[in-house]
Amino acid sequence: MKFGWIDLRGVPAEQHDAVVEAAIHAKLEGIVADDPGALAGLPPTVKRVLLPSQQLFPPAAAGAGEDVPAAPDVLLTRLTHSDDLDRLRLEVAGTDHEAAAFVDVVDDPTLKLACSAARELPYTVVQFQDPTKIPLEIVIAAADKTPGQLVCRADDLEEAGIILDVLEKGSEGVMFAPRDANEVFALAELLRVQTPELDLTTLTVRSIEHNGLGDRVCVDTSTHFAEDEGILVGSYAHGFILCVSETHPLPYMPTRPFRVNAGALHSYTLGLDNRTNYLSELRAGSPILAVGADGRTRRVVVGRIKLESRPLLTIKAVADDGTEVSLTVQDDWHVRVLGPGAAVLNVTELKQGDKLLGYVSTEKRHVGWPVKEYCVEK
Template sequence: MKLSWIDIRKMGSGKEAIVQEALHARVDGILAADPVDLENLPPTVKKVLFPQGEALPESFGAADVVVVDPAKHGDPTELAALHPDVEFGRFVEIVDAETLEEACRSGRTDQWSVLLFRDPTKIPLEIVIAAASGAKGSLITVAQDVEEAEIIFGVLELGSDGVLMAPVRVGDASALKQAAEAGIPDLELVELEVTATAHVGMGERACVDTATYFRKDEGILVGSHSKGMILCVSETHPLPYMPTRPFRVNAGAIHSYTLAKDARTSYLSELRAGSKVTAVDIHGKTRLVTVGRVKIESRPLLSVDAVGPDGRTANLILQDDWHVRVLGPGGTVLNSTELKPGDKVLGYLPVADRHVGYPINEFCLEQ
């Protein structure tokens, strides 16, 4: 779980509204320069004191964490020995090789490291993350906005442990919290039994090309209905006459749903370069992947009907060609044109209906 901290030190008249929004959004920490600003915060949020450029106050008040600039306040390890009831962190502004090395040392040894990178490149952050790998402390990196926060959370795949951002308007704190929770929950896949297949003629199908490699037991969930999807495998497995393309899923007809981000569905026809889709493996483990392009072409189509253990059904219309494949139990690779009644495929049967892609508890009949 990534940490979301907001910085309220330079806020004006809108500070109270932003703090209340941040508390409602359940941000993890609020950072202030004055202990007074931390006094009435609830125990659900970490109270962080950082009097940057000023002397440390005689009392830290309700602060849980005190961030210090060693050149101004002293070494955090020594301060922690003097104040055992408070956690201490080190602020490092990274502007050159010397301060980069200081940040690496802090990441390896300090309980909290609050890092401000002056250069726009994320390579110094990559170096600090690598240097601090396995350490018990936490790296909190300053971001200018939510877009940068999303990048920081993903640097070197591990990402920074947390982000500190100064909101400029109501809504920013909630967006930061959402970015920190960008990971998507795993899914419970079920075995579906094929009940019928039929050649349904020509139509447009979509190949979803992503900016990542899929694993052999991984693909995307696709279905004609939002409450029943089948796991379509990528072109990771060898085929005669053509090279493997492990970034591609020959997914299905353009009307089909797939899982995107934020628990939403997207039509395959809506996906564009930069869209996000959910990659799923045979165990239900998920990750968001970025779409590089979608190839839509006219092809003969095959309809596959399947039923779950509880009687709920799924339908998938995909390209009618043997090299288009789905996944079965244990990662078995099944050619679509060879599917027959009684075969088992892996699928997902969500219970919620959908409105503009979002799950919603309402009546909706799909047939």
């Protein structure tokens, strides 16, 4: 799971209270400060992260009778040279402190230091001087399959989103100084990068109807689909059929593993956050949901859509519980859907009784969002 740390050091003073309250409400993991007093009073649900302005290594224990704030959950030590990492290990050996580091990557030696820290320490926070994400890619690769948590500092929300997607997996955490509470909630949304698995169902074909000319949409994404992946499309907001990508060979054209010949322009596709979009609404940059035959999902981005007039046919199917599903697609042999076991089925060869993979939702929809209201689609 991805997590976020709110960096109070860069938050306007008049926004501190609102930002902290928003971070707690949004269930972000941690709050970072350079003053232990700023972390006092935080609930136990929030990790207290101390990043002192100057101190390099864990402080000595306070003397008897001294009034000191409670120890932070994570104490970040600034590392600037490779021998700092060795010294940090010695300093925390035999203490209750976990070794955690902050590395400002400005050149090749500090990049190597960040890689070493990320491989060895429970927490490593990195920030980068240059705008390229190549150094972050190197640190992520170096820390791959290690138990430590890598946190990357972001200058703004746009950079936070990019950081989370670097090398497809991104860093485990993002440290960000929001301008106000609204940006805290926006960061929380960005962190919800995992998409849920879907419980796909088997549909039984009832009929195939040839409709004549209409407009259909091809959805071209900015990623490769797997052979058992596609997108869920349907004429009704409560039921969808899994349309496979053009990953499989065709006799008269090259494969296009980024494309799904999805359906007529009125059709819904199931997207992120259980929201539907009309195919006609999609455009370059729209996020949609890629779905595998086993129900796994992932976020993909539309590169473009192609809307063209073609002969259409309508597939009508039913789920075991009696829910009716309908999908109108291009009336051509090369358009395909998936059946149980990821079987690739040409739509023009479908017949009554054939089995398809689909998804049934009990909710009705209003502007794409699920609502509890009376609604009939047929």
